[in-house]
Amino acid sequence: MNFREFGWNGLNFEIPEDARFTRFAGDAKGGSFVFESDEYLIEGKWEPIPKKRQSISVIATTLIEKMSEKYKKRGRISGQSIKVLERKDARVFTHDALFMIVKEQVDERFYLWYCDESNRIMIMRFIFKIFDETSKKIIRKVIESLICHKEGPNVWSLLNFRFEAPKDFYLTEAKIAVGRAHFVLTAKKVSSFSEMISTLIVDYYSLANVVFKDTYNNIGEWFRKNYERDLFRQLKKRKIKFISEEPKKLSTHDLLIKKGISRSGFSWRSTTLYTNLSWYCQESNRIYTVTMTSSLSKPFFLKRKTSEIEHTRHLESLLSSFKCHL
Ligand SMILES: [Zn+2]
Ligand SMILES: [Zn+2]
Numbered sequence: 001m002n003f004r005e006f007g008w009n010g011l012n013f014e015i016p017e018d019a020r021f022t023r024f025a026g027d028a029k030g031g032s033f034v035f036e037s038d039e040y041l042i043e044g045k046w047e048p049i050p051k052k053r054q055s056i057s058v059i060a061t062t063l064i065e066k067m068s069e070k071y072k073k074r075g076r077i078s079g080q081s082i083k084v085l086e087r088k089d090a091r092v093f094t095h096d097a098l099f100m101i102v103k104e105q106v107d108e109r110f111y112l113w114y115c116d117e118s119n120r121i122m123i124m125r126f127i128f129k130i131f132d133e134t135s136k137k138i139i140r141k142v143i144e145s146l147i148c149h150k151e152g153p154n155v156w157s158l159l160n161f162r163f164e165a166p167k168d169f170y171l172t173e174a175k176i177a178v179g180r181a182h183f184v185l186t187a188k189k190v191s192s193f194s195e196m197i198s199t200l201i202v203d204y205y206s207l208a209n210v211v212f213k214d215t216y217n218n219i220g221e222w223f224r225k226n227y228e229r230d231l232f233r234q235l236k237k238r239k240i241k242f243i244s245e246e247p248k249k250l251s252t253h254d255l256l257i258k259k260g261i262s263r264s265g266f267s268w269r270s271t272t273l274y275t276n277l278s279w280y281c282q283e284s285n286r287i288y289t290v291t292m293t294s295s296l297s298k299p300f301f302l303k304r305k306t307s308e309i310e311h312t313r314h315l316e317s318l319l320s321s322f323k324c325h326l
Helices: 056-073 133-145 219-234 308-321
Strands: 003-008 011-016 020-026 031-036 040-048 083-092 095-103 107-115 120-128 154-158 161-165 170-177 180-191 194-205 248-250 253-264 268-281 286-299
Touching: 011 040, 011 133, 020 170, 040 133, 056 095, 056 107, 056 120, 083 107, 120 133, 161 194, 161 308, 194 219, 194 308, 219 253, 219 268, 219 286, 248 268, 268 308, 286 308
Parallel strands: none
Antiparallel strands: 003 011, 003 154, 020 031, 031 040, 040 120, 083 095, 095 107, 107 120, 154 161, 170 180, 180 194, 194 286, 248 253, 253 268, 268 286
């Protein structure tokens, strides 16, 4: 069985290649996801650590109670309740954790722990149709490779591509569809006299040489015909005057780079920098288009400038970490 890297909302681990990423919600503070195959289900869940901290054992008991309630609601025969088959100490990454096996219809395996570094209660849940050697191997691989906190940027890795983004960029939008994926990460810094908002939009389109038969090998034309209007709408702008920059390379691909700037407001002024990178990746047969925006709003009497340096720095670290085919 082969495994691949998964990175999502500040959580990283190795997942079997045949696992489908089927559900997700929330952001790095609180959220969840589900991986599925015909044989198993793996769920990850996290929420902020509450001010009144309870022991992980109490969290586990609450979880079992909630399961029992659901069980009752589904109208199971009375007297048939949830059984805890095993409960023991475990380790996940650098943390003490609790492992338990709870019997509902099938056995469910849980790992629960506090990650103080990322301020989250983490819960991993494993359900297998048949629990055998392969199941053991999957759990071991997921748990042993799991990283729930780290220094430096977050690694986003799924659907055969990966990139890194600073930790203060939170997931604010995600759509995964056949032939297309769309992610928006947003960072906000607000003080009484200014507001800095940075966004990172990452889109890809699959089967590019079929879907965009006429334009996939002329990315400038592809951008104008198929993406520009959609991008303006997303950025809530009627139009942005883009200027093409000197092309750069990402691995073997030629990047089309466009830059723009917009200003608005009278007493409270905002300046926004835009950079778009678009390219065709032969290996994955995808067109990728990535947009970074940095916007600074402030009262007219403040002389502060948009941080072009920070914008460029974000862009460069994104580029150096971006892998469009694995
Ligand atoms: Zn951690
Ligand atoms: Zn590529």
